[in-house]
Amino acid sequence: MKVTEKKHLKVKSIKNGTVIDHITANRALSVLNILNLPDEDTSLTVAMNVESPDMSRKDIVKIENRELSQDEVDKLVLIAPNATINIIRDYEITRKARLELKDEISDVITCSNPNCISNSNEPIKTKFYVQSKKPVILRCHFCERTMDLDDIEEQF
Ligand SMILES: [Zn+2]
Incomplete structure (x- = not known):
């Protein structure tokens, strides 16, 4: 089997759902934490530390019958800044998005300094x-x- 065919099959292996590719190697479990997975209803495939065509290492997470919320994507980009998100519908990739870390991150994570004003009761x-x-x-x-x-x- 040619490499291109193999790749094709890999992505096509779920009917509906989301494939998160190019996750930083060995960070897939943090990605699952962000998505509150595994749970009782969701079929998951996780590949860790696999070689990508450019010979670097990466993780891949395939989630059946689930699409990601913006809130989840905002967290995901911090853990896996190079990830791509493929939305699969009826075995076809209907949408492909590449995550991009912005210069500012608002209201996604909390400060690790307990004395920070953002951790006080102020509505900040x-x-x-x-x-x-x-x-x-x-x-x-x-x-x-x-x-x-x-x-x-640690926050996820
Ligand atoms: Zn702070």
């Missing part, structure tokens, strides 16, 4: 600046605390 939305995209490092607008991927993952 959290806000972070993306200090680095590779690796992901965020800096709090209010207290300047920086958060790396491990800090971010």
Whole structure:
């Protein structure tokens, strides 16, 4: 079987749902945490640390009968900034989106500094600046605390 055919079959293996591809290697479990999976009703396929055609390593998550909310996508981009999301309907890819980390992240995660004003009872939305995209490092607008991927993952 030719490589292109193989790839085709892989993506086509679910009838309806979402395929999240190009997840940072070994981060698939955090992706599942964000999506509150596994659960009793959802069929999942998870591939971890597999070789992609360009020889780098990645994770893939296939979720049947489920599409992602914007809230989930906003969190996902922090853990898997290079991921692509394929929406599958009746075995066909109907929509393909590449995640992109913006320069500012608002109201998605909370600051890891317990004394930060965004963690007080004030009605303040959290806000972070993306200090680095590779690796992901965020800096709090209010207290300047920086958060790396491990800090971010702890919240999911
Ligand atoms: Zn803060």
